[in-house]
Amino acid sequence: AQKITQTQPGMFVQEKEAVTLDCTYDTSDPSYGLFWYKQPSSGEMIFLIYQGSYDQQNATEGRYSLNFQKARKSANLVISASQLGDSAMYFCAMREGYGNDYKLSFGAGTTVTVRA
Amino acid sequence: ETGVTQSPTHLIKTRGQQVTLRCSSQSGHNTVSWYQQALGQGPQFIFQYYREEENGRGNFPPRFSGLQFPNYSSELNVNALELDDSALYLCASSISQGPSNYGYTFGSGTRLTVV
Numbered sequence: 001a002q003k004i005t006q007t008q009p010g011m012f013v014q015e016k017e018a019v020t021l022d023c024t025y026d027t028s029d030p031s032y033g034l035f036w037y038k039q040p041s042s043g044e045m046i047f048l049i050y051q052g053s054y055d056q057q058n059a060t061e062g063r064y065s066l067n068f069q070k071a072r073k074s075a076n077l078v079i080s081a082s083q084l085g086d087s088a089m090y091f092c093a094m095r096e097g098y099g100n101d102y103k104l105s106f107g108a109g110t111t112v113t114v115r116a
Numbered sequence: 117e118t119g120v121t122q123s124p125t126h127l128i129k130t131r132g133q134q135v136t137l138r139c140s141s142q143s144g145h146n147t148v149s150w151y152q153q154a155l156g157q158g159p160q161f162i163f164q165y166y167r168e169e170e171n172g173r174g175n176f177p178p179r180f181s182g183l184q185f186p187n188y189s190s191e192l193n194v195n196a197l198e199l200d201d202s203a204l205y206l207c208a209s210s211i212s213q214g215p216s217n218y219g220y221t222f223g224s225g226t227r228l229t230v231v
Contacts, residue, residue, distance in 0.1 A: 004158075035219065043204055045159075045222035091158055103149065103172050104208075104220065106158035 003027065004092050004107035012113050013082045020067070021077040021110045023092035029053075033095040034075040035104070036066065040088045048090075051075055079112075087114045122207050122223035129230050134195045137228070139207030141188040142221045148190040149220070150182060151206040159206055165190055166212050194228075202230045 005024045013019040025034065036048040051059045051066045059066040067076040079086055092107045121140045129135050141148050147166045151159035161174035165184035179195040188209070194201055204227050208220040 006158075037222075043206075043225040043227070045206060045208070045220075047219045047221075050219060103161045103164060103174065104151075104159075105161065106151075108158045 003096075003105040004094055006092055006107035006110050008110045009108075010111040010113070012115060013079075013086075015084060015114055015116050016081055018078060018080045019082055019112060021079070021090050021092075021112070023075045023077065023107060025073050025075060025092075025094050027073075027094065027096055029096050034066070034068070035093045035095065036064070036075075036077045037091045037093060038086075038088045039091060039109070045091070049077065082112075082114045084114050084116060087112060120207055120209050120221050120223035122205075122226050124226060125224065126227045127229070129197050129228065131197055131199060131230055133197050134193065135197060135228065137192040137194075137205050137207075137226045139190045139192070139209075139223060141190070141207075141209030145209035145211050145221065146188055147210045147212045148184055148188065149208050149210070150190070150192045151208065152176070152201075153204040153206060153225070154200075155203070162192070197230045199230050202228060204228075 003026050032053045034051045037045045049059050049061045049064045049066050051068045058068050063080045065078045089109045089111050091109045093104045095102050123138045149164040150162040153159040162176050163170050164172040168184045181193045184190045204225045206225045207223045210220045
């Protein structure tokens with residue numbers, strides 16, 4: 001079964017507007033972590049934001065915020081005030097496991113194109 | 117503080133050949149994991165190394181193998197290359213037993229083309 005689902009293959013957003021990228025996840029572990037990464041055409045995965053399963057507050061990092069709805073198993077990324085440099089592929093990922101044995105499971109990604 | 121470096125950046129191999137990809141971890145990180153990313157898809161976990169031993173593996177056949185060295189750098193070896201092995205191979209370093217919110221630092225990847 002798919003652990004991370006990103007249902008939006010591609011999105012267009014106007015410069016300076018906000019965009020929400022959807023992510024739902026599936027796990028039976030009580031302890032897990034959720035990440036969002038940005039992947040420009042160069043290929044490198046750039047860390048954006050992290051949300052722990054026990055965190056009470058939604059995570060925020062500058063223009064990025066994570067809308068964490070635990071009961072719905074959703075972790076949507078909101079990018080505010082979009083910039084042309086935000087055009088890239090965005091991946092939601094989940095870390096499961098304990099101790100030293102854990103791995104990241106990624107979704108299929110969402111391509112964001114910011115229009116001037 | 118240096119990031120994660122992968123080499124080579126691009127590689128073309130013939131079906132049936134063997135390939136070795138290399139990764140140097142970020143300073144202070146002790147764990148390395150490898151991911152395969154086919155074109156237009158999300159990365160898939162291959163395996164992870166901690167203290168020079170494999171301690172987690174995804175759904176990949178045994179012809180995918182690896183090593184971790186005392187300096188925490190790592191190699192990914194793929195034998196008997198198949199056309200479907202063409203992908204971007206990403207290496208990520210992290211700290212095991214670090215804070216739960218400790219993330220992964222990814223390299224820029226090696227793009228492997230099998231012809």
